[in-house]
Amino acid sequence: xxxxxxxxxxxxxxxxxxxxxxxxxxxxxxxxxxxxxxxxxxxxxxxxxxxxxxxxxxxxxxxxxxxxxxxxxxxxxxxxxxxxxxxxxxxxxxxxxxxxxxxxxxxxxxxxxxxxxxxxxxxxxxxxxxxxxxxxxxxxxxxxxxxxxxxxxxxxxxxxxx
Numbered sequence: 001x002x003x004x005x006x007x008x009x010x011x012x013x014x015x016x017x018x019x020x021x022x023x024x025x026x027x028x029x030x031x032x033x034x035x036x037x038x039x040x041x042x043x044x045x046x047x048x049x050x051x052x053x054x055x056x057x058x059x060x061x062x063x064x065x066x067x068x069x070x071x072x073x074x075x076x077x078x079x080x081x082x083x084x085x086x087x088x089x090x091x092x093x094x095x096x097x098x099x100x101x102x103x104x105x106x107x108x109x110x111x112x113x114x115x116x117x118x119x120x121x122x123x124x125x126x127x128x129x130x131x132x133x134x135x136x137x138x139x140x141x142x143x144x145x146x147x148x149x150x151x152x153x154x155x156x157x158x159x160x161x162x
Contacts, residue, residue, distance in 0.1 A: 008037075008068050015058050016041050021051065024080045024087055028073070035073040037063075040080050047079035086146040092121035099151040102126065105144045114138065115149065 005028060013023040016039070024040040041047060041055055056077040063069060086092060086100070095118055102114045114136060119127030125137040126146070 004068060008063070011062055011066060011068065012039055012059055015062050016055055019055060019058060021047075021055060025085060028069075033072065035071060037069065037073050037075050039075070039077045040085075041077060042080050042084070052077045052079065082148065082150050084148045086148070089121055089140065092118060092126055092140075092146075095148060096120045099149045100128070100146055101149050102128065102138060102146045103144045104138060104142045106142050108136075108138060108142070 005026075008028070009023075009026045012026050016023045021041040021043050024042050025038070026040075027038045029036050029038060039055065039059060041051065043051075056075055059077065060075055063075075084095075086095065098118050100116065100118045104112050104114070106112070108114075114128055114130065116128040116130040116136065119129055119135070121127070121140065124140050126140060126143060128136040128138060130136050
């Protein structure tokens, strides 16, 4: 029996969404006894330890019943963290104004790594205001990875104003 990662991902997505969570990522890593099925969930109000436990129990039960993974593995369910990946087109609007780091599959103007403030997604292009003040448009199809970055300056300012 082969591993159908798409089928596993769809099953995990249905389970997480039915419980009120957004599935950010599913990945199967490692080999032998070190295999890990990593599930990352999120929601607007954030993720608690109890949320991860709840989803872990539900996903574990469903995967055991469906028997899609023919070997032993460790299931890890977590929140996306401060450096959350942007995995869906809607993420670019949801996190508009936030600091991001984007890596592309091909160079754009002799550059493959971009940092700046996210300006959303318009007509298939990620809008980015680079740190030096120039506006950059990055076609979504060439984005290899996009992640939020911690804006330490804003965090420090928010802490001081409390």
